[in-house]
Amino acid sequence: MSEHVGAPARSVGAAIRAMLRRDHWALAGAVTIVVLGIAAVAADLLTAIEGQDPYSYSTGALNPETGGPAGVLGGVSGAHWFGVEPLTGRDLFAIVVHGARTSFLIGLAATAVSVLVGVLIGAGAGYLGGWYDRVVTWTADVFLGFPYLVFMIALGAVVPSSVSRPLLLILVIGFFGWPSIARIVRSQVLTLKKRNFVSAARILGASPWQVFRSELLPNLWAPVIVLGTLSIPGKIGLEAALSFLGVGIPPPTPSWGRAISTAVDWVSTDPMFLFFPGVALFLATWAFTVFGDGLRDALDPKTDVRR
Amino acid sequence: MRALRFAASRLVGTLLVLLVVVFITYVVFYLVPSDPAQLSCGRPCTEQNLALAREFMGLDDPWWRQFLDFLGGIVTGRTFGVGATSIHCSVPCFGYSFQQNTDVVVLITERLPVTFSLGLGAAVIWLVTGVGAGVLVALRRGSALDRVTLAGSVAGVSAPVYLVGLLGILVLGFTLDVVPVGGYVPFAESPVDWAWHLVLPWLVLAFSHAAVYVRLTRSQMLETLGEDYIRTARANGLRESKVIGKHALRNVLLPIVTVFGLDLGTLLGGAVITERVFSLPGLGGLLIDAVTQRDLPLLLGCTLFAAFLIVLANVLVDLCYGVLDPRARLT
Numbered sequence: 030m031s032e033h034v035g036a037p038a039r040s041v042g043a044a045i046r047a048m049l050r051r052d053h054w055a056l057a058g059a060v061t062i063v064v065l066g067i068a069a070v071a072a073d074l075l076t077a078i079e080g081q082d083p084y085s086y087s088t089g090a091l092n093p094e095t096g097g098p099a100g101v102l103g104g105v106s107g108a109h110w111f112g113v114e115p116l117t118g119r120d121l122f123a124i125v126v127h128g129a130r131t132s133f134l135i136g137l138a139a140t141a142v143s144v145l146v147g148v149l150i151g152a153g154a155g156y157l158g159g160w161y162d163r164v165v166t167w168t169a170d171v172f173l174g175f176p177y178l179v180f181m182i183a184l185g186a187v188v189p190s191s192v193s194r195p196l197l198l199i200l201v202i203g204f205f206g207w208p209s210i211a212r213i214v215r216s217q218v219l220t221l222k223k224r225n226f227v228s229a230a231r232i233l234g235a236s237p238w239q240v241f242r243s244e245l246l247p248n249l250w251a252p253v254i255v256l257g258t259l260s261i262p263g264k265i266g267l268e269a270a271l272s273f274l275g276v277g278i279p280p281p282t283p284s285w286g287r288a289i290s291t292a293v294d295w296v297s298t299d300p301m302f303l304f305f306p307g308v309a310l311f312l313a314t315w316a317f318t319v320f321g322d323g324l325r326d327a328l329d330p331k332t333d334v335r336r
Numbered sequence: 337m338r339a340l341r342f343a344a345s346r347l348v349g350t351l352l353v354l355l356v357v358v359f360i361t362y363v364v365f366y367l368v369p370s371d372p373a374q375l376s377c378g379r380p381c382t383e384q385n386l387a388l389a390r391e392f393m394g395l396d397d398p399w400w401r402q403f404l405d406f407l408g409g410i411v412t413g414r415t416f417g418v419g420a421t422s423i424h425c426s427v428p429c430f431g432y433s434f435q436q437n438t439d440v441v442v443l444i445t446e447r448l449p450v451t452f453s454l455g456l457g458a459a460v461i462w463l464v465t466g467v468g469a470g471v472l473v474a475l476r477r478g479s480a481l482d483r484v485t486l487a488g489s490v491a492g493v494s495a496p497v498y499l500v501g502l503l504g505i506l507v508l509g510f511t512l513d514v515v516p517v518g519g520y521v522p523f524a525e526s527p528v529d530w531a532w533h534l535v536l537p538w539l540v541l542a543f544s545h546a547a548v549y550v551r552l553t554r555s556q557m558l559e560t561l562g563e564d565y566i567r568t569a570r571a572n573g574l575r576e577s578k579v580i581g582k583h584a585l586r587n588v589l590l591p592i593v594t595v596f597g598l599d600l601g602t603l604l605g606g607a608v609i610t611e612r613v614f615s616l617p618g619l620g621g622l623l624i625d626a627v628t629q630r631d632l633p634l635l636l637g638c639t640l641f642a643a644f645l646i647v648l649a650n651v652l653v654d655l656c657y658g659v660l661d662p663r664a665r666l667t
Contacts, residue, residue, distance in 0.1 A: 170353070171353050174643065176643050177605075178606075179604055179638060183638065187365055262494060266496050273496075273498055275624075275627070275628075276627060289498060290498075292502070293502060296505060303506075307503075310496060310499065311491075311495050311499060318493055319490055
């Protein structure tokens, strides 16, 4: 605890830098996020260096009798760094790095949707109060009681395939995330609005929007960043789970969840096909979890989990 | 009187939540441009057949009328069509699967034992091990055991349940060949085989959840041990086992009950994935079948049932709160 007291954190950025120096787990998480992030952004470049792409079939890399990859360890070689997918011979390294792009895109964009909607609704409810507050609180309760995973599975089945799946996933996963953010933001705003600087701004004639932008928002960043970061692994996992069940990202777009789903049938004969996308998915969720834990410890010392 | 009014207001609130869930689900499912009549209309599907199918299923009515019919069916049952070819869906009618020619309620109750066996068995394991390990490492804070358990629990929180499941199948099923990797034996047939076939799914589902409980129990325990009343209890000369077991644990259990309620409520969601990995014929499998066959009434029924589970879990949590925390009674 004494370490926390001794580290004065003036801004969110300074607090994060101080945390990364002190907290080795969070640093490991941050490094992993950066590595996977680079893989996601530079997926095309990396696969070009390897000389492959995630869509071309290469049946020459397969064992003609079993349909599994030719060679040891799932066909790992200089040409196919992570081996190939059984039956199609598509390059597994290309699938994994392009899958990182899919996962990060959906995880981060859905979190942005949740945060945006959650902050606006939650801050409005806390600041304005009255019937609006009651409606928001009640709606959030209903949403928290909504069987969202079952609903998303069902929705994936009924929405026509002409609707872009990544966009649908971002909107649906993001939208179901707002109540938990709105709740915290609302309770923060309820305490903030009793403070003198907010009253002063209001008495000087600031509109609710001005109060929100220049008085409330700067004080909401810390909890919102913590909550947002901690919700990313869940969203990445949700996209993978939906793709695993066949109602997420449709083929041929690479997705870790769908690769793992295909690997189910090959787990006894070609475990490496499970290994690479599985480890990638695990590392991504793990990295955001430990990084988010570190952030929470650094920005919100009350809820100290690790020390 | 007060208790009665409390119970009544809770009941009304619960029904209201369920009604909103049905409404949203209904509107979304029936407004998206996919036609249930088209899907269950035989081939070749002529305009005439399609119109007949629509009329039969009540799809030619406006959506609000369909919604009211659906609600009415729960209380009074429904009959689709007239005469000899009509289909009756008995009370409580939560829809009729035209593709499987069965009441949705029947389909769900048929599969329920599998999902319940899976979920409740796993819940017992994760509660006992998660809370137990959490208390243990909180009392040995900073030790090697504490650090290893914490690192392991972060890994457990991060690993998706299907990944753990496939790993379990690979190691315990195929490589060591100690447990069956799939299939379900009804409890009534042979309780031993029932448990034996479920060992691996239980462990896998429990592992993913237990990690959350370890972290939660540990942090809550550490916070509670710093409270004044614990110091007072110790100062009064109470044995340590009594301080922990009676005074501290009661406080620690409150947030755990909340999380447990949420987990029980969303059990169906988690079971979908576990059942797919271990090929168990439960509700999750039913849901996936409904998805692949675009069986809208069945999808609606499953979603509604999932909402019902969540609401039921919330009521149970409230009851537990009343037992654990006298302050929470009747508020």
